[in-house]
Amino acid sequence: xxxxxxxYNKDGIEVVDVEGEIDVYTAPRLRELLIxxxxxxxxxxxxxxxxxxxxxxxxxxxxxGGLKRVRAHDGSLDxxxxxxxxxxxxxxTGLTKVFGIHNTVDEAIAAKKSEK
Amino acid sequence: xxxxxxxxxxLPAHVRTARLVAxxxxxxxxxxxxxxxxxxxxxxxxxxxxxxxxxRHCPAEPVKIEMSDQGERFVVVVSDHAPTSxxxxxxxxxxGANGRDAGRLIRGAxxxxxxxxxxxxxxxxxxxxxxxxxxxxxxxxxxxxPSAVATA
Numbered sequence: 635x636x637x638x639x640x641x642y643n644k645d646g647i648e649v650v651d652v653e654g655e656i657d658v659y660t661a662p663r664l665r666e667l668l669i670x671x672x673x674x675x676x677x678x679x680x681x682x683x684x685x686x687x688x689x690x691x692x693x694x695x696x697x698x699g700g701l702k703r704v705r706a707h708d709g710s711l712d713x714x715x716x717x718x719x720x721x722x723x724x725x726x727t728g729l730t731k732v733f734g735i736h737n738t739v740d741e742a743i744a745a746k747k748s749e750k
Numbered sequence: 751x752x753x754x755x756x757x758x759x760x761l762p763a764h765v766r767t768a769r770l771v772a773x774x775x776x777x778x779x780x781x782x783x784x785x786x787x788x789x790x791x792x793x794x795x796x797x798x799x800x801x802x803x804x805x806r807h808c809p810a811e812p813v814k815i816e817m818s819d820q821g822e823r824f825v826v827v828v829s830d831h832a833p834t835s836x837x838x839x840x841x842x843x844x845x846g847a848n849g850r851d852a853g854r855l856i857r858g859a860x861x862x863x864x865x866x867x868x869x870x871x872x873x874x875x876x877x878x879x880x881x882x883x884x885x886x887x888x889x890x891x892x893x894x895x896p897s898a899v900a901t902a
Contacts, residue, residue: 658798659762695864726875
């Protein structure tokens with residue numbers, strides 16, 4: 635299926651809902667959304683990947699790019715993901731050490747608040 | 751002899767089609783259901799890399815993917831015809847679970863994506879048998895997985 639994107643603000647943290655497949659074709663749309671959010675001064679981001687069906691290295695690149703952008707403003711980008719097949723690519727690439735990965739959006743938001 | 755051979759224009763939109771075809775043929779060849787996600791991801795990475803190489807060097811040339819059942823292995827070969835698309839020797843090795851390369855990957859990433867060779871590193875982490883051949887006429891990525899004929 636195609637990529638569906640949505641976002642909302644909760645407790646001062648911007649939550650990005652991603653649904654579908656993130657690959658070389660669709661990843662540019664996610665990249666544009668993340669860039670747009672950062673340009674609008676949103677530096678605390680949570681990307682909810684619970685409905686992501688496929689993620690490749692292009693998608694990883696977009697997430698890493700987003701992380702670099704928010705870090706430049708002392709922000710952070712955390713992920714919500716419990717799907718083993720998606721988590722596997724983070725493990726293979728060692729990126730589990732780079733992203734905060736949480737089980738739920740509420741857990742991710744609570745973790746961010748405790749960091750402040 | 752190839753069971754299924756597909757050629758497609760080097761457009762990102764077609765990579766998904768290539769993934770779907772490869773997964774379907776792998777299932778038909780008896781690859782274990784638990785491995786199909788790996789096949790899908792690895793073939794997608796190989797096709798993405800080839801598409802990117804063709805878009806830079808020969809956008810009119812199609813990318814080729816061959817899938818065959820060779821005894822107890824399901825073999826996929828993705829070939830490009832981009833003469834200078836040789837994988838960078840500086841490509842990250844498969845990072846593995848210790849994440850030692852993660853910092854380097856992040857520093858190397860930019861808005862265009864991860865560093866060159868990252869997709870091949872992912873493939874190496876997914877398929878237990880990967881061979882990358884570079885010639886003057888292009889790069890060929892050969893991957894294989896066990897097909898579960900013996901358990902039938």
